[in-house]
Amino acid sequence: MSNNAVEVFTELCQFTVDPASVQLLPQKYCLGNLIVILGKVNPAADSSITVGCLDPKNVVLLTEVSALLQRKVKPVQLNDHEIVKAINTGHGLVQNDPSERLILRPVNELSFSPDLSPVQLLNEILGKALDHGATDIHFETYEDDVDVRIRVDGMLKGLSTAVDNDNIATITSRIKILAGCDIAERRRAQDGRIIAVYETDGKRRNIDFRVSVVPGPFGEDVVMRVLDSSNAMIGLDKLGFHKDVMTQFEQIAANPEGLILVTGPTGSGKTTTLYSALQRINTPENKILTVEDPIEYTFDKINQKQITPSMDFADYARSFMRHNPDVILIGEIRDEETAGAAMRAAQTGHLVLSTLHTNDAVRTVSRLFTLGIDAGVVSGSLLGAISQRLVRKLCEHCKIPTAPTEQQHQLFNLPPEDGRYHTASGCEACGYSGFKGRTGIYELFIPDDEIADMIASEQSIHIIRRRAIEKGMRSLLDDALDKARQGIIPLSEILRAVPYRIITAERELNRASGLT
Numbered sequence: 001m002s003n004n005a006v007e008v009f010t011e012l013c014q015f016t017v018d019p020a021s022v023q024l025l026p027q028k029y030c031l032g033n034l035i036v037i038l039g040k041v042n043p044a045a046d047s048s049i050t051v052g053c054l055d056p057k058n059v060v061l062l063t064e065v066s067a068l069l070q071r072k073v074k075p076v077q078l079n080d081h082e083i084v085k086a087i088n089t090g091h092g093l094v095q096n097d098p099s100e101r102l103i104l105r106p107v108n109e110l111s112f113s114p115d116l117s118p119v120q121l122l123n124e125i126l127g128k129a130l131d132h133g134a135t136d137i138h139f140e141t142y143e144d145d146v147d148v149r150i151r152v153d154g155m156l157k158g159l160s161t162a163v164d165n166d167n168i169a170t171i172t173s174r175i176k177i178l179a180g181c182d183i184a185e186r187r188r189a190q191d192g193r194i195i196a197v198y199e200t201d202g203k204r205r206n207i208d209f210r211v212s213v214v215p216g217p218f219g220e221d222v223v224m225r226v227l228d229s230s231n232a233m234i235g236l237d238k239l240g241f242h243k244d245v246m247t248q249f250e251q252i253a254a255n256p257e258g259l260i261l262v263t264g265p266t267g268s269g270k271t272t273t274l275y276s277a278l279q280r281i282n283t284p285e286n287k288i289l290t291v292e293d294p295i296e297y298t299f300d301k302i303n304q305k306q307i308t309p310s311m312d313f314a315d316y317a318r319s320f321m322r323h324n325p326d327v328i329l330i331g332e333i334r335d336e337e338t339a340g341a342a343m344r345a346a347q348t349g350h351l352v353l354s355t356l357h358t359n360d361a362v363r364t365v366s367r368l369f370t371l372g373i374d375a376g377v378v379s380g381s382l383l384g385a386i387s388q389r390l391v392r393k394l395c396e397h398c399k400i401p402t403a404p405t406e407q408q409h410q411l412f413n414l415p416p417e418d419g420r421y422h423t424a425s426g427c428e429a430c431g432y433s434g435f436k437g438r439t440g441i442y443e444l445f446i447p448d449d450e451i452a453d454m455i456a457s458e459q460s461i462h463i464i465r466r467r468a469i470e471k472g473m474r475s476l477l478d479d480a481l482d483k484a485r486q487g488i489i490p491l492s493e494i495l496r497a498v499p500y501r502i503i504t505a506e507r508e509l510n511r512a513s514g515l516t
Helices: 027-033 058-068 080-092 116-130 168-179 229-233 243-253 270-281 313-323 336-345 364-370 375-382 407-411 449-456 461-470 476-485 491-497 500-513
Strands: 036-039 050-053 073-077 102-104 136-140 144-150 155-158 190-202 203-216 219-228 259-264 286-292 303-306 326-329 351-356 382-394 397-400 422-424 434-446
Touching: 027 080, 036 058, 036 080, 050 058, 050 080, 050 491, 058 073, 073 491, 080 168, 080 375, 102 116, 116 136, 116 155, 116 168, 116 190, 116 219, 136 168, 136 364, 144 219, 155 407, 168 190, 168 219, 219 243, 219 434, 243 259, 243 270, 243 434, 243 491, 259 270, 259 336, 270 286, 270 326, 270 351, 270 382, 286 313, 313 326, 313 336, 336 351, 336 375, 351 364, 364 375, 364 382, 375 382, 375 449, 382 422, 382 476, 382 491, 397 491, 407 491, 407 500, 434 476, 461 500, 476 500, 491 500
Parallel strands: 050 073, 102 190, 259 351, 259 382, 286 303, 286 326, 326 351
Antiparallel strands: 036 050, 136 144, 136 219, 144 155, 190 203, 203 219, 382 434, 397 422
16 A cells, blocks of 8 residues: 555545446445545556555454556545445446335246346345245355245245355345445344335336345344235224124224224234224225334325434324324334323324234233223223234145044044145145235124223233133134134144134134033
């Protein structure tokens, strides 16, 4: 490095980006260190080479670059976006503006051509994931290799790709640029968003990728959540509700005031159920306000808000009260403040819909108690709570009748003669997995006057649940077994989706009641 190197802050537009010169340094090295050769280098000359970097005072890096080029270097300061732009331009990688929509198409087979650029490789992986109906895409970096996996029907499956330790840094940088993340930041987690258009069968639909980047010992891991606009318009009648549950849910959703909660773990389809309910009650006569984190899909004539560091769920819920809404959707009740705001709205002439994390519908009551809501307020405001899980559907092309095992008979307390169940061996139509698509299983808890009194007197949740089942509530297990008897799901899927505690508790309850 020149002893007389001068720190200069400048802009990329003042320099020529010459591909032959840029490529004197390896692309991976440049992206990893955020440094790029600027101007046209004359190989025959002995003059210094101008390099753009974040920190012109980084003597260690500049000395290393000088040794690699065997020439003196003159550093100038550029920001990270300009450096990456120069690297991509020099290596023939077309950089999309983050505000522009990425165009993706279905991909049947991933290419392993050495001429495939990281940009093309990433586009192929995203197109392949969308072609498979993936809900998430994972890039996982290990010491000796990189795994790319996609989540389809709730289960992760590996993809065979050309992604490896040599190109993962470049691909991660590409994702970060598209997602609007800081490419120079590699020590802390970052979140971003990529807007894309998916073209298939002559049609175009919007795709949102919510990007999470987390640093690790061998590089950065990336998870991309796929939000497909076509999935938001499913409708209540397509979610897998039993007809009686569907009717009951529609009835409570037609109430002018009160609280409806959808419960279940992450990834159980709660948002889809809420959106489907909003579609059903969205009329010109209703004003609907939502606050979400994030806004997964946008709807016409529904006023949707995204929480910010300045405005959280509770802040929006309180502000909504001054906007004269009929219906309020709160993305999630996470704390006492939000729970209190939701309850006040439900008590003052508004229908409030939200989500909560509980194992079953009845335990929603005890969760509200722990959030500081008075028992009398819960009993008077809670219209209903629905607990749900997503389960994989058997492939219609390869499913076959299969008798339950002895263990399944005992676990689910099945009648000895009950053999109306199916499994699937796998075929080309389902990718040899035996499953194709998902449906929901549901438990709808609607407190009547008697149960509302039990809630107000803070009776045990076990007693309330037992009484709700005695009065006809279909539990998660009931709904799952019903779908298994219809040949929609296998018995094995129930074990994966329904908490074991619920299975054993209901088995004992049924045995005590003489039911099967």
